[in-house]
Amino acid sequence: MDATDRRIVAGLQGGFPLCPRPYERAARELGLDEGELIRRLARLVETGVLSRFGPLFNVEAMGGTYVLAAMAVPEDAFDRVAEMVNAHVEVAHNYEREHLLNMWFVVAAETPERAEAVLGEIRAETGIEVLSMPKLEEYFVGLRLQP
Amino acid sequence: MELSPADRRLLDALEGGLPLVPRPYAVLGERAGMAEAEVIRRLAALQAAGVVKRLGLVVRHHEIGYRANAMTVMDVPDDMVDAVGERLTRAADVTLCYRRPRRLPGWPYNLFAMVHGRERGAVLARIDQLLDEHGLAGLPHAVLFSTRRFKQRGARYRAAAA
Numbered sequence: 001m002d003a004t005d006r007r008i009v010a011g012l013q014g015g016f017p018l019c020p021r022p023y024e025r026a027a028r029e030l031g032l033d034e035g036e037l038i039r040r041l042a043r044l045v046e047t048g049v050l051s052r053f054g055p056l057f058n059v060e061a062m063g064g065t066y067v068l069a070a071m072a073v074p075e076d077a078f079d080r081v082a083e084m085v086n087a088h089v090e091v092a093h094n095y096e097r098e099h100l101l102n103m104w105f106v107v108a109a110e111t112p113e114r115a116e117a118v119l120g121e122i123r124a125e126t127g128i129e130v131l132s133m134p135k136l137e138e139y140f141v142g143l144r145l146q147p
Numbered sequence: 148m149e150l151s152p153a154d155r156r157l158l159d160a161l162e163g164g165l166p167l168v169p170r171p172y173a174v175l176g177e178r179a180g181m182a183e184a185e186v187i188r189r190l191a192a193l194q195a196a197g198v199v200k201r202l203g204l205v206v207r208h209h210e211i212g213y214r215a216n217a218m219t220v221m222d223v224p225d226d227m228v229d230a231v232g233e234r235l236t237r238a239a240d241v242t243l244c245y246r247r248p249r250r251l252p253g254w255p256y257n258l259f260a261m262v263h264g265r266e267r268g269a270v271l272a273r274i275d276q277l278l279d280e281h282g283l284a285g286l287p288h289a290v291l292f293s294t295r296r297f298k299q300r301g302a303r304y305r306a307a308a309a
């Protein structure tokens with residue numbers, strides 16, 4: 001990532017123009033040309049700096065739900081259990097963390113009942129207790145990281 | 148918001164991301180069977196309704212140098228938790244803050260704040276400072292750094308709406 005890439009990442013985190021030539025407009029604001037912006041975005045996606053370029057969906061505005069879940073997975077079973085958990089399409093992200101509860105993942109589903117059903121399937125497949133921690137209150141969601 | 152069949156076709160067309168071509172909304176329109184102008188109008192409405200939070204970048208924190216990702220959890224008395232949560236969000240390095248249920252006996256924590264930083268020592272120092280500033284240092288708390296990430300792709304539209 002060079003200085004121009006960092007400028008692109010910082011400049012586009014807030015959103016993207018809704019007009020017929022959005023890359024052209026965004027590029028102009030960044031002091032680039034349209035073709036270069038498109039090429040650089042394609043490379044950032046290819047190299048994995050961006051997981052994607054496009055819409056960030058809010059499951060809850062469609063009536064859906066997110067649930068955070070935690071498991072205490074024995075060290076020697078960790079990779080196998082991670083594969084089983086990640087195989088569920090509803091699992092949006094999954095992190096190993098330093099704690100007795102060492103696997104933390106988020107389930108996105110169309111209803112709270114469906115989310116709980118996914119957790120139940122994971123419990124049955126792995127034989128490990130899954131603690132469900134749905135959010136009760138959200139105080140803020142923002143992204144203000146400057147690359 | 149109730150999605151119309153046309154909205155669903157558009158969201159299906161968007162699932163893989165925004166096409167990296169000069170007229171991306173025209174390409175989405177071809178896929179979803181509508182004109183470019185209608186794609187733009189519907190996306191504006193979906194954003195206004197919050198179904199699409201925003202268009203743009205989904206950054207992997209790790210890859211832009213934010214390698215220390217600390218889930219900071221606290222056991223805050225129930226009558227204080229909303230006030231503490233609101234205050235913590237004003238700190239620029241707190242990117243997410245939620246109240247969640249305790250799961251006793253193993254999990255006594257009800258307030259979760261995500262703190263991102265470039266380096267573990269600095270993040271820990273910053274968390275101590277935050278707890279001090281807000282009079283929380285005496286409360287039971289823990290900091291769970293992530294050591295590996297298996298998936299980070301955000302919620303899929305299909306998982307929620309199919």
